[in-house]
Amino acid sequence: xxxxxxxxxxxxxxxxxxxxxxxxxxxxxxxxxxxxxxxxxxxxxxxxxxxxxxxxxxxxxxxxxxxxxxxxxxxxxxxxxxxxxxxxxxxxxxxxxxxxxxxxxxxxxxxxxxxxxxxxxxxxxxxxxxxxxxxxxxxxxxxxxxxxxxxxxxxxxxxxxxxxxxxxxxxxxxxxxxxxxxxxxxxxxxxxxxxxxxxxxxxxxxxxxxxxxxxxxxxxxxxxxxxxxxxxxxxxxxxxxxxxxxxxxxxxxxxxxxxxxxxxxxxxxxxxxxxxxxxxxxxxxxxxxxxxxxxxxxxxxxxxxxxxxxxxxxxxxxxxxxxxxxxxxxxxxxxxxxx
Amino acid sequence: xxxxxxxxxxxxxxxxxxxxxxxxxxxxxxxxxxxxxxxxxxxxxxxxxxxxxxxxxxxxxxxxxxxxxxxxxxxxxxxxxxxxxxxxxxxxxxxxxxxxxxxxxxxxxxxxxxxxxxxxxxxxxxxxxxxxxxxxxxxxxxxxxxxxxxxxxxxxxxxxxxxxxxxxxxxxxxxxxxxxxxxxxxxxxxxxxxxxxxxxxxxxxxxxxxxxxxxxxxxxxxxxxxxxxxxxxxxxxxxxxxxxxxxxxxxxxxxxxxxxxxxxxxxxxxxxxxxxxxxxxxxxxxxxxxxxxxxxxxxxxxxxxxxxxxxxxxxxxx
Numbered sequence: 187x188x189x190x191x192x193x194x195x196x197x198x199x200x201x202x203x204x205x206x207x208x209x210x211x212x213x214x215x216x217x218x219x220x221x222x223x224x225x226x227x228x229x230x231x232x233x234x235x236x237x238x239x240x241x242x243x244x245x246x247x248x249x250x251x252x253x254x255x256x257x258x259x260x261x262x263x264x265x266x267x268x269x270x271x272x273x274x275x276x277x278x279x280x281x282x283x284x285x286x287x288x289x290x291x292x293x294x295x296x297x298x299x300x301x302x303x304x305x306x307x308x309x310x311x312x313x314x315x316x317x318x319x320x321x322x323x324x325x326x327x328x329x330x331x332x333x334x335x336x337x338x339x340x341x342x343x344x345x346x347x348x349x350x351x352x353x354x355x356x357x358x359x360x361x362x363x364x365x366x367x368x369x370x371x372x373x374x375x376x377x378x379x380x381x382x383x384x385x386x387x388x389x390x391x392x393x394x395x396x397x398x399x400x401x402x403x404x405x406x407x408x409x410x411x412x413x414x415x416x417x418x419x420x421x422x423x424x425x426x427x428x429x430x431x432x433x434x435x436x437x438x439x440x441x442x443x444x445x446x447x448x449x450x451x452x453x454x455x456x457x458x459x460x461x462x463x464x465x466x467x468x469x470x471x472x473x474x475x476x477x478x479x480x481x482x483x484x485x486x487x488x489x490x491x492x493x494x495x496x497x498x499x500x501x502x503x504x505x506x507x508x509x510x511x512x513x514x515x516x517x518x519x520x521x522x523x524x525x
Numbered sequence: 526x527x528x529x530x531x532x533x534x535x536x537x538x539x540x541x542x543x544x545x546x547x548x549x550x551x552x553x554x555x556x557x558x559x560x561x562x563x564x565x566x567x568x569x570x571x572x573x574x575x576x577x578x579x580x581x582x583x584x585x586x587x588x589x590x591x592x593x594x595x596x597x598x599x600x601x602x603x604x605x606x607x608x609x610x611x612x613x614x615x616x617x618x619x620x621x622x623x624x625x626x627x628x629x630x631x632x633x634x635x636x637x638x639x640x641x642x643x644x645x646x647x648x649x650x651x652x653x654x655x656x657x658x659x660x661x662x663x664x665x666x667x668x669x670x671x672x673x674x675x676x677x678x679x680x681x682x683x684x685x686x687x688x689x690x691x692x693x694x695x696x697x698x699x700x701x702x703x704x705x706x707x708x709x710x711x712x713x714x715x716x717x718x719x720x721x722x723x724x725x726x727x728x729x730x731x732x733x734x735x736x737x738x739x740x741x742x743x744x745x746x747x748x749x750x751x752x753x754x755x756x757x758x759x760x761x762x763x764x765x766x767x768x769x770x771x772x773x774x775x776x777x778x779x780x781x782x783x784x785x786x787x788x789x790x791x792x793x794x795x796x797x798x799x800x801x802x803x804x805x806x807x808x809x810x811x812x813x814x815x816x817x818x819x820x821x822x823x824x825x826x827x828x829x830x831x832x833x834x835x836x837x838x839x840x841x842x843x
Contacts, residue, residue: 213655217662219643219647220647227708229665250689311557313557325571326825327826329769331773335798339807345807460675464775486678
């Protein structure tokens with residue numbers, strides 16, 4: 187900053203005389219601070235990490251003046267894919283498959299619920315609309331990581347509010363004994379639906395993330411709903427279309443341009459949702475709900491296998507790159523719909 | 526035209542006949558009631574965890590583990606004992622809440638400011654200036670933006686750990702310090718800041734700046750005197766989003782820091798949940814969660830209407 191402002195007068199004077207030189211240089215002067223900082227703390231570590239991924243970098247190489255790690259070629263990459271890391275219940279393909287399923291199942295529910303609530307909320311003449319809007323913003327403004335912590339305790343089988351709430355509802359409406367609501371949300375290993383390989387902890391994560399995620403989609407959908415011209419509905423009514431038909435034929439197609447970027451954004455965020463998984467289920471039980479970023483973090487924080495972790499992160503980078511290019515292609519293909 | 530001020534009974538009659546105050550056809554009473562029921566249910570679901578945690582923190586019994594559901598914070602009296610306990614000593618570690626808060630505050634403020642100050646010039650260049658390599662550099666920023674911050678953590682840990690300075694019997698390890706955490710956090714924050722600010726700068730009309738240039742401003746002073754003042758809202762929002770994500774940052778500080786005097790609020794909270802929580806009363810956990818969440822939530826509530834819906838919300842990666 188200081189050097190920049192000090193240079194201004196002389197540079198400015200030179201600009202009057204030799205315009206082309208200054209015009210050509212100035213964009214790079216603006217870019218300099220950010221790219222110097224990012225070069226040192228982002229790009230250099232990324233390149234270093236690529237190198238690390240081919241070595242057996244571990245705890246022994248951490249001390250100052252310790253010997254350089256050995257070059258091991260593609261060993262780390264192969265060990266990760268062949269589940270040869272010596273970690274119990276570690277299965278790369280399960281983690282990847284679960285991560286993808288987790289991402290898409292969440293975003294589909296967020297978008298569907300978000301649109302549904304937005305349509306209800308935007309009906310003409312609805313009472314208390316402003317109050318509902320003010321309440322529904324809460325899951326967005328509360329820090330997500332704190333919510334994950336709160337839900338962790340809420341899913342406790344003995345003292346958590348989920349089981350206690352279910353027991354209360356079951357007792358009042360159905361006359362059920364509270365004992366059957368002793369659900370072990372986080373650590374039950376058996377699948378609740380025997381033919382579906384998903385643990386209860388997945389559903390706990392899903393409940394928490396749906397609680398967190400739908401209001402954003404409702405806000406995006408509300409904005410788009412308000413831009414749909416009302417005469418479309420009037421014309422449809424005159425032509426004899428029912429309310430349900432109007433939603434399917436007018437509302438949903440016209441919401442699409444707004445919802446697709448929001449959904450793509452949701453996909454990337456959910457795919458890397460470290461805080462929720464790490465705090466709520468901790469990847470458990472038996473690594474059944476581990477996602478790529480939580481596994482990478484464990485490799486650094488618990489196993490201290492820095493070389494392996496680096497290779498794991500290179501995989502994350504490649505997978506994300508493929509996913510980004512794919513979703514971009516898909517959203518671009520559907521962009522021009524009914525433009 | 527119906528008058529703006531209408532009596533309560535008129536409003537009721539409109540509602541019952543399914544008309545709005547502007548006279549257009551609204552909802553029938555049946556679908557109105559059905560919608561109200563559904564929206565109330567959604568509101569109850571939204572409030573459920575919030576009421577639970579607030580009630581827990583104010584429970585006069587200062588419960589270790591709640592054996593019954595209590596959702597009304599005022600039921601049976603209110604006690605701030607849990608807050609007092611947490612302020613005195615949040616975790617078994619020898620560190621006070623004040624110290625934890627000061628650490629989180631310093632970290633969040635400085636990284637937030639740094640991301641805005643370093644990023645704003647690049648954002649301006651990307652938004653306004655034509656130059657060779659613009660596309661390549663923008664892709665370079667977007668690539669980092671796409672990556673979760675954990676993806677560069679192995680290298681950052683190893684590299685920052687190499688910076689060790691001996692001084693008078695002590696040893697400063699950059700990795701094991703709040704400065705090191707700040708560097709690692711900034712590494713992920715900066716691309717977001719650049720992109721967020723670029724998006725806003727794109728919406729400021731170029732003509733304002735061109736007018737300043739015609740009036741004799743140099744390009745640099747046009748930037749400082751015209752564009753920068755006009756972009757104050759986005760500078761504030763970018764700072765706040767950076768502040769908020771660092772205030773609740775966990776992964777990096779948990780990995781890097783080992784001295785209790787450097788610990789942050791989120792690290793203390795993690796010690797109070799799940800596997801480490803055996804001895805922590807849940808009322809203490811509840812009070813701590815509220816102490817951390819309340820300040821950022823209030824600020825977020827005040828500023829959210831400026832950017833929620835513009836896709837910038839929560840765009841800082843965690």
